[in-house]
Amino acid sequence: MAQAAIELIGINKSFGAVRANRDINLEIVRGTIHGIVGENGAGKSTLMSILYGFYQADSGEIRVGGQPASIKTPNDAIALGIGMVHQHFMLVDNFTVLENVILGAESDALLKRSITKARSELERLEREYGLEVDPDAIIEELPVGLQQRVEILKALYRGAEILILDEPTGVLTPAEADHLFRILKQLKEQGKTIVLITHKLREIMAITDTVSVMRQGTMVATRETRKTTVEELAELMVGRRVLLRVEKGEAEAGDVKLAVKNLTVKDSRGVTMVDDISFDVRAGEIVGIAGVAGNGQSEMLEAISGIRRAVSGSVMLDGKPIDLTGAADPGELRDRGLAHVPEDRHHVGLVLAFEENENSILGYHDDERYLKGPFLDIDAIRNDARDKITKYDIRPADCRLKTANFSGGNQQKIVLAREMEQDPGVLIVGQPTRGVDVGAIEFIHKRLIAMRDQGKAVLVVSVELDEIRSLSDRILVMFAGRIVGERGPEATEGELGLLMAGVERQEAAE
Amino acid sequence: MSAPYAKLPAWADYGLIPVINLAVAFVVAGFVVLLVGENPFRAAAVLVEGAFGRGQGIAFTLFYATTFIFSGLSVAVAAHCGLFNIGGEGQGYIAGLGIGVVCLAFDSVLPWWLTFPLAIIAAAAMGALWALIPAYLQAKRGSHIVITTIMFNFIAASVMVYALVGFLKPANSMAPQTRTFLEGAQLPKLNWVIELFGAKIRSAPFNISFLLALAMAFLVWVLIWRTRLGYEMRTYGHSSKAARYAGISEARIIIIAMMISGALAGMMALNPTMGDQHNVALEFVSGAGFVGIAVALMGRLHPVGIVLAAILFGMLYQGGAELAFEMPAISRDMIVIIQGLVILFAGALEHMFRPYVQALFASLSPRSVGMEAIKGKGA
Numbered sequence: 035m036a037q038a039a040i041e042l043i044g045i046n047k048s049f050g051a052v053r054a055n056r057d058i059n060l061e062i063v064r065g066t067i068h069g070i071v072g073e074n075g076a077g078k079s080t081l082m083s084i085l086y087g088f089y090q091a092d093s094g095e096i097r098v099g100g101q102p103a104s105i106k107t108p109n110d111a112i113a114l115g116i117g118m119v120h121q122h123f124m125l126v127d128n129f130t131v132l133e134n135v136i137l138g139a140e141s142d143a144l145l146k147r148s149i150t151k152a153r154s155e156l157e158r159l160e161r162e163y164g165l166e167v168d169p170d171a172i173i174e175e176l177p178v179g180l181q182q183r184v185e186i187l188k189a190l191y192r193g194a195e196i197l198i199l200d201e202p203t204g205v206l207t208p209a210e211a212d213h214l215f216r217i218l219k220q221l222k223e224q225g226k227t228i229v230l231i232t233h234k235l236r237e238i239m240a241i242t243d244t245v246s247v248m249r250q251g252t253m254v255a256t257r258e259t260r261k262t263t264v265e266e267l268a269e270l271m272v273g274r275r276v277l278l279r280v281e282k283g284e285a286e287a288g289d290v291k292l293a294v295k296n297l298t299v300k301d302s303r304g305v306t307m308v309d310d311i312s313f314d315v316r317a318g319e320i321v322g323i324a325g326v327a328g329n330g331q332s333e334m335l336e337a338i339s340g341i342r343r344a345v346s347g348s349v350m351l352d353g354k355p356i357d358l359t360g361a362a363d364p365g366e367l368r369d370r371g372l373a374h375v376p377e378d379r380h381h382v383g384l385v386l387a388f389e390e391n392e393n394s395i396l397g398y399h400d401d402e403r404y405l406k407g408p409f410l411d412i413d414a415i416r417n418d419a420r421d422k423i424t425k426y427d428i429r430p431a432d433c434r435l436k437t438a439n440f441s442g443g444n445q446q447k448i449v450l451a452r453e454m455e456q457d458p459g460v461l462i463v464g465q466p467t468r469g470v471d472v473g474a475i476e477f478i479h480k481r482l483i484a485m486r487d488q489g490k491a492v493l494v495v496s497v498e499l500d501e502i503r504s505l506s507d508r509i510l511v512m513f514a515g516r517i518v519g520e521r522g523p524e525a526t527e528g529e530l531g532l533l534m535a536g537v538e539r540q541e542a543a544e
Numbered sequence: 545m546s547a548p549y550a551k552l553p554a555w556a557d558y559g560l561i562p563v564i565n566l567a568v569a570f571v572v573a574g575f576v577v578l579l580v581g582e583n584p585f586r587a588a589a590v591l592v593e594g595a596f597g598r599g600q601g602i603a604f605t606l607f608y609a610t611t612f613i614f615s616g617l618s619v620a621v622a623a624h625c626g627l628f629n630i631g632g633e634g635q636g637y638i639a640g641l642g643i644g645v646v647c648l649a650f651d652s653v654l655p656w657w658l659t660f661p662l663a664i665i666a667a668a669a670m671g672a673l674w675a676l677i678p679a680y681l682q683a684k685r686g687s688h689i690v691i692t693t694i695m696f697n698f699i700a701a702s703v704m705v706y707a708l709v710g711f712l713k714p715a716n717s718m719a720p721q722t723r724t725f726l727e728g729a730q731l732p733k734l735n736w737v738i739e740l741f742g743a744k745i746r747s748a749p750f751n752i753s754f755l756l757a758l759a760m761a762f763l764v765w766v767l768i769w770r771t772r773l774g775y776e777m778r779t780y781g782h783s784s785k786a787a788r789y790a791g792i793s794e795a796r797i798i799i800i801a802m803m804i805s806g807a808l809a810g811m812m813a814l815n816p817t818m819g820d821q822h823n824v825a826l827e828f829v830s831g832a833g834f835v836g837i838a839v840a841l842m843g844r845l846h847p848v849g850i851v852l853a854a855i856l857f858g859m860l861y862q863g864g865a866e867l868a869f870e871m872p873a874i875s876r877d878m879i880v881i882i883q884g885l886v887i888l889f890a891g892a893l894e895h896m897f898r899p900y901v902q903a904l905f906a907s908l909s910p911r912s913v914g915m916e917a918i919k920g921k922g923a
């Protein structure tokens with residue numbers, strides 16, 4: 035029964051001086067869900083990319099089903115029954131589900147026949163695994179949860195027996211994540227093997243059979259999930275004890291620093307996403323906005339930071355009003371002391387093609403410190419970047435490295451370092467720890483609390499309820515574009531959950 | 545991000561791949577030569593000989609290259625800001641109007657070294673102005689810059705016909721061109737520099753605007769990588785969302801980048817007019833604006849690459865002319881085919897051989913190659 039689906043033996047992989055994988059040995063048992071955890075940059079994605087044929091190992095052996103395998107391209111991996119669901123979906127947005135599923139696997143020169151065949155096959159898969167998606171829906175019109183299902187269908191359609199999921203829940207709402215796990219369990223029951231990479235230790239505990247921990251390129255431990263604990267895993271990952279919930283003293287809230295007034299925002303299709311909300315953030319407090327993703331939080335953040343035009347509303351920054359409906363300029367808000375860590379670090383907060391040091395001035399590039407007249411002061415910029423790298427422990431510590439080559443958690447630290455080191459009066463942060471490992475979460479949370487204790491006003495938006503609860507001094511719950519309730523940090527998860535689901539809406543609106 | 549391309553060492557990226565592309569272009573061109581019954585090796589020898597063999601050839605090669613440097617830089621500046629300026633041809637052509645007016649007005653009263661700066665300003669201003677309108681339409685109205693700049697090429701052509709058969713033409717002349725400029729608007733030749741190396745030159749139009757082109761290449765490098773404006777342009781070029789976040793005004797950066805691009809395209813008109821023909825005539829740009837696209841692509845949008853690529857294309861122009869002369873079976877049109885092949889392989893199909901080279905490097909030394917494919921995936 036305990037037969038290995040995949041064995042990795044002595045895998046090594048370096049990128050220049052960075053040893054992303056060293057001497058990795060890993061055995062994945064057929065018909066199980068195998069979790070892989072580890073800090074940002076530990077080499078998890080690299081290892082899976084080797085298995086999927088994106089990278090070639092420098093040395094080492096891969097065995098699939100007991101047989102030595104040579105996997106040079108993703109096609110080789112697919113032929114061996116290995117499928118991968120990427121975190122950033124690789125779907126053609128304006129194709130239908132069906133067209134995406136058969137793309138590259140068309141069985142016939144004439145599309146018509148492929149499609150008929152695919153349709154029945156797809157229907158069978160959907161029935162068998164509870165993966166319902168309308169085959170004729172256009173991808174861009176589907177929510178992310180369903181798009182991910184299409185990725186899974188794509189892999190299964192190509193005959194995947196082994197499915198790799200790299201941080202699949204990072205972009206999902208809690209309900210979508212639950213559904214995904216039901217699907218994964220069903221796949222397991224049908225005998226498929228699943229490799230799951232995630233930073234959320236809770237998910238590991240909930241669904242995996244075995245869990246392996248990576249640290250700085252090495253495989254440090256493999257445990258049976260039911261014989262381990264979250265604390266033990268966190269410690270194995272980071273190499274020291276981790277505070278899963280940071281300690282903080284009482285807030286000493288001062289004057290109102292940021293006041294949002296009557297903010298209404300519509301999306302590009304004219305749907306009202308934020309519906310006339312008002313709230314204050316005081317100096318020395320952290321206000322957390324809780325809510326299921328898609329209830330207007332993103333639009334609210336974008337409007338407050340000047341990226342998106344509001345239909346109505348204004349912000350008072352430090353007592354001075356700024357209209358958000360006109361040509362609100364993020365640069366002006368920034369000059370007035372509003373720093374913004376955006377939710378989408380890949381497309382908004384960073385330019386991935388830039389060197390690290392170039393990103394560490396993004397938005398502050400017109401600051402005198404970084405300029406000599408119209409010229410960039412390259413030395414000043416790089417020294418400044420190096421300081422931040424040291425202070426925020428950004429790895430690898432190379433300010434000339436292309437930003438795309440940093441791992442997700444380190445990219446987040448680059449953004450945080452930039453925004454926090456400007457010493458802003460108000461800091462607004464979207465999803466502070468999305469895709470970030472436990473050690474870095476602890477670090478980021480400590481930093482946010484330190485900002486608060488210095489008397490800054492901090493606004494945090496997160497879909498992670500745990501995070502909101504452990505950080506916030508006041509919690510505002512958003513539902514359908516409105517603030518439906520305010521609670522203190524002692525609010526229970528159940529209570530907040532009900533508010534987030536809009537259940538208590540009537541009473542709370544009073 | 546998702547292209548499964550490996551990262552190559554810089555020397556392969558910037559050296560090996562262009563050389564392979566060029567070699568393939570020449571092999572295919574060789575077959576074309578074979579087809580018309582000529583010896584491809586002799587043809588290649590004639591081409592290279594014609595371009596670099598004698599001082600005369602070198603001077604002509606560099607003369608052509610001068611124009612291509614300007615037009616290549618023009619394309620590159622816009623491209624760094626994420627804009628595809630196909631209007632270099634028109635921007636260069638309309639600059640002839642400014643040059644014509646300045647030269648006709650001042651060539652009898654000022655020495656060349658005073659006329660030249662005025663003409664530079666006039667050319668840059670006309671080119672920038674011609675780019676401003678499409679840029680404004682893109683920035684404020686969302687009209688696609690590729691479409692509008694192409695249309696402005698046609699408008700420029702019509703305006704120039706109007707000007708050259710009208711007020712720019714001497715009253716009693718039948719030819720649609722200005723009178724010949726006097727010495728005060730003729731640029732000094734640089735042929736003597738080549739003659740320093742012992743080569744002989746009968747007459748060639750290689751002139752001082754080559755130095756201006758090199759200076760501009762340096763300034764473009766400074767602009768893109770060393771100034772705040774260049775930083776903003778690159779930010780916008782990579783991600784308009786990040787630019788918005790950083791407080792960079794979209795309209796402003798599009799307009800500025802296009803005007804700089806247009807100014808550079810305008811300056812390319814100096815070389816054929818003040819440097820060579822000493823007049824402004826119909827069609828004097830003759831496609832150099834479009835060659836700039838290939839030059840910029842081949843030069844990887846980097847000023848050093850652009851200067852080298854411009855010299856290569858200068859060689860094709862000069863050597864090609866020589867070839868058509870030496871081998872009658874190879875007509876002028878054949879030369880255009882060969883140039884087209886180079887553009888095809890070096891520009892349009894730039895990535896054709898890349899995956900193979902990468903696979904080769906990967907198998908030789910897996911260590912040096914890291915695929916960018918799934919970077920950021922796990923983030």
Ligand SMILES: Nc1ncnc2c1ncn2[C@@H]1O[C@H](COP(=O)(O)OP(=O)(O)OP(=O)(O)O)[C@@H](O)[C@H]1O
Nearest residue numbers: 049054074075076077078079080441442443914922
């Ligand atoms: N193409 C590349 N070029 C250079 N370095 C790279 C490349 N890909 C990954 N690295 C480096 O290799 C190390 C491992 O990266 P990897 O993406 O595998 O980490 P990870 O464990 O998936 O992290 P995360 O949890 O943040 O996704 C990191 O230090 C990263 O910076």
Ligand SMILES: [Mg+2]
Nearest residue numbers: 079921922923
């Ligand atoms: Mg990863």
